[in-house]
Amino acid sequence: MFESLTQRLTRTLDSIRGQGRLTEDQINTAARELRMALLEADVALPVIKSFIDKLKARALGAEITQSLTPGQAFLRVVQHELTEALGGTSEPLNLRAQPPVVILMAGLQGSGKTTTTAKLARRLKEDDKKSVVVVSCDVYRPAAIEQLRIVATGVGVDVFPSAVGQDPIQIAKDALAYARKQFADVLIVDTAGRTTVDQEMMAEIAALHAxxxxxxxxxxxxxMTGQDAANTAKAFADVLPLTGVVLTKVDGDSRGGAALSVRTVTGRPIKFLGVGEKTDKLEVFHPDRIANRIIGQGDVLTLIEETTKKVDAEQAQKLAKKLTSKKGFDLADFREQMQQMQSMGSLESILEKLPGGAQMQAQLKNVNAEKEIRRTVAIINSMTPQERKFPDLIKASRKRRIATGSGVEVQEVNKMLRQFETSRDLMKKMAGGGMAKMLRRLGGKLPPGMMPPR
Structure with a gap:
């Protein structure tokens, strides 16, 4: 996500980061580079002009010219202006209305409405503990109705039935009546899409809304449609009182033009990002965190939140106790860590949330991380319990047996053992308080209950 924009911006910002003094020429050159980066990212022209004008006005002011660290001050200004362009602050869903709270999903065909409906239903059910009913009002494509039934059933939410030929307005009314009878907290209405914005579509969705x-x-x-995404959103916003935007397929968008354009062009906040095909791949949109990702500063808070959800807390507690005892970190623990990483998603999605992650991604461009993890687990599975517990026992003959059992070369076993040694050293440092110190530096930004004990 945003790889090309991040790389271009990072190069520009790195060139002035360590400067003891910034001249007007340097600021103008940096602004010109940033403008080119935004143009290449397919950001809407009015957004670029506004961003660059505000950036230059602040950069040439006392805030930077009188700063003892002008390079760092310029970076903070870029981060602030990006955050403002993205919306300033996150705006959550309004779930305080009289239940059932109705959420209407609008958009063009193929934009990901049905999948997003299931993702949102899952998030509301699992994170907000809401009972959810979903309904499809797309009576033009039988596949759309069946798709919603399958994905919604998969996330364990109630599906109100509909069929081709029915009146979409009546379906929506009946679904609302059903949700009330079931004392549901939320009703999500999936609507029909078209390949382009047309009057018939707008009239139908306006009637549904009413x-x-x-x-x-x-x-x-x-x-991935870039600034066209913002223009299409504006066409809908002119007809419907939109309360927010969901950007889908963000994991495949290396440019980021849509994210930077939508808020300014439509005046509506981005509320969620679709970052993968699976139903758990829906992120809350935090403008400040996304701005940090774009300038290469990572998004540690989101990574910590995701880790808290997906990592087995009980296993983590056991490992923490083991690290502080004399038993130490063994190969069975290493395998456990590999399996936990598999549950967290792709390595790319983890790296992009770490400071400097873009550079690490570039270095690992030709490495299939998921394949490497599966191979590591297979090698450890080929060991005896004693070998996992006492890795120093693994000499040449044992390595050959393990390699044969896991279907790899002996060199791969040696490589895995070196990786294990590196991880063991890291775990020792973390057990000594390194991780706790890092978390404390984040201060009050961490979610409740996640600060380590003093």
Whole structure:
């Protein structure tokens, strides 16, 4: 996500980061580079002009010219202006209305509305502990109705049935009545899409909106269409009182033009990002965190939140106790860590949330991390319990047996053992308080209950 924009911005910012003094020429050159980076990212022209004008006004002011560290001050200004362009602050869904809270999903065909409906239903059910009903009002494509039924059933939420030929307005009304009878907290209405914006589509969705009076009207749009995404969102916003935007397929968007354009062009906040095909791949949109990712500073808070959700807390507690005891970190623990990483998603999604992650991604461009993890687990599975517990026992003959059992060369076993040694050293440092110190530096930014004990 945002790889090409991040790389271009990082190069520009690195060139002035360590400067003891910034001249007007240097600031103008940096602004010109940033403008080119934003143009290449397919950001809407009015957004670029506004961003660069504000950046230059602040950069040439006393805030930077009188700073003892002008390079760092310039970086903070870029981060601030990016955050403002992205919306300033995150705006959560309004779930405080009289239940069932109705959420209407709008967008073009192929933008990911149906998948996003299931992702949102899962998030509301698992994170907000809400009972959810979903309904499809796309009576033009039988596959759309069946798709919603399959994905919604997969996440364990109630599906109100509909069929081709029915009146979409009546379906929505009946679904609302059903949700009330079931004392559901939320009703999500998936609507029909078209390949382009047309009058018939707009009239239907406006009538649907009037029939169910949704609390939230979300426009779902493919981020890979760049500034066209912002223009399409504006066309919908002119007809519907949109409350927010969901950008989908962000994991495949290396430019980021849509994210930087939508808020300014539509005046509506981005509320969620679709970052993968699976139903757990829906992130809350935090403008400040995304701005940090774009300038290569990572997004440690989101990574910590994801880790808290996906990592087995009980296993983590056991490992923490083991690290502080005399038993130490063994190969069985290493395998456990590999399996935990598999549950967290792709290595790319983890790296992009770490400071300097873009550079690490570039270095690992030709490495299949998921394949490496599977190979590591297979090698450890080929060992005896004693070998896992006492890795120093593994000499030449044992290595050959392990390699044969896991279907790899002996060199791969040696490579895995070296990786294990590196991880063991790191774990020792973490047990000595290194991780706790890092978390404390984040201060009050961590979610409740996540600060380590003093």
């Amino acid at each position: 029939a169910v009076q949704p609390t939230e009207t979300l426009f779902v749009v493919d981020s």
